[in-house]
Amino acid sequence: MCCAVVCATATVSLSSQATSAPKPEPRQALKQRYHATQHGGVASAANSSITCRKPVGNAAPCDTVQKGGDGQNSEYDMFYSDVDRDPNTYNSTRATLRLPKNSRVSYARLYWGGNLRVGEVKPAKDNGRVLMSEPGGSYRAVKADTVRTHRRADGADAYQASANVTPLVRGAGPGRYTVAQVNVAMGRSKAGAWGGWTLVVAYENKKSPVRHLRLWDGFAASERNPAGMPVASGPMAFPARAKGSVGVVAYDGDRGLGREPFTVAADKRAGTALSDAANPVGDPFNSTIADHGRQVAGRSPAHRNTLGYDSDVFDAQRALRPGGKQLMFRFASGDDDYLLGALFAQVDARR
Incomplete structure (x- = not known):
């Protein structure tokens, strides 16, 4: 997947949005x-x-933390991960997209972001562009159609950008994707260095159940809000004992700082806290990339403690047990502040 300079600087329009840089x-x-x-x-x-x-x-030690040991980004001198052997990129990481056989991509969106102010300060003008290569392909420049920012009292200068990449992913299908040049700062500070990317894909497959597929995004700061940040799903009728899952993208969640429950409620019922083997109750934003409690395979590098980046998928069946017509998600903060970037769900539909 290495690429010459001429390839890395070519820009491909991947959405119907205007190609000019979006206003944060x-x-x-x-x-x-x-x-x-x-x-x-x-x-x-x-x-x-x-x-x-x-x-x-x-x-x-770093290798202990990378293998899953406790540690927070503010305790380390942080540096870029770079796996592509391309001298024209200063960071690059890979992950595998898995789809059922004979699936058709309905919609795909790439999210990326991080902290711009650590030991170094990165220019915000570079927030809206990354390089992305599909399985077996070369880098294409992806331009964001949305960029959101947030500055915190501890010195963090955070952003999340995203782009519609449906044509690219529909054409390439499942496999290993590489994303490079994510605009994040290295070094050490009280705020810590953190950042990453997530590709979210809705697909159609005749052998899968009829499901409600939903994707929400924004850039919501928890800021020690014990009441929680609510997100309403809107109409999506589902039967009792429906199956479903919920995915979350969040930034700067520190391992071991708890009292931050993530709950899901059917209609106006009491919320059910989502947790699993990788995400304890009260500490779901703990620097993991996991699916139903298992570390996601097919990543390079495959660090079990990402030191500030969460992209997790939870089993939501317990919350769906009574059935309903709407879901209410609530994200609360106790000892840890984090930024919520995206939320996605698949839930069995009522027939």
Whole structure:
């Protein structure tokens, strides 16, 4: 997947949005980006773009943390992950998109983001562009149609950008995708260095159940809000004991700082806290890339502690047990502040 300079600088328009750089939007609550009800599902592929280079003080060694040990990004000198052997990229990581056989991509969106102000300061003008290569292909420049930003009191200068990449993913299909040049800063600071990317794909497949497929995005800051940030699903009738899953993309969630429940409720019922083997109750944003409690395979590098980037898929069946006509998601914050970038779900539809 290496690429010469002429290839890396070529830009391919991947959406119907204007090609001029989008104006950054202030942080905002999540809003629906895509919805469909069809035979199919939602899949994702993700990786972090930066990791530790050396510990500071009494922090655990980097290899211990990368293998899943406790550690937070503010405790490390952080440096870029770069797997493509291309001298023209300063960061690059890979992840595998898996789809059922004979699936057709209905919609695909790439999210990326991170912190621009750490030991170094990265220019915000580069937020809206990354390089992406499909399985077996060369890099194409992807331009964002949406960029959102948020600055925090601890010095973090955060952003999330996203782009509609449906034509690229529909043509390439499943396999290993590489994303490079994610605009994140290296070094060490109180805020810490963090960043990564997630590809979210809604697909159609005749052998899959009829499901509600939903995608929401924004850039909501938890800011120690114990009441939680609510997100309403809108109409999506589902039967009792329906099956379903919920995925979340979040930034700067630190492992071990708890009291941040993520709950899902059917209609106006009490919420059910989502958790699994990789994401304990009260600490779902703990620097993991996992699916139903299992670390996602097919990533390079495959760090189990991403030091500040979460892209997780949870089993939501317990919350769906009573059936209903709408879901209410609630994200609360206790000891940890984080930024919520995207939420996606697939839920069995009522027939």
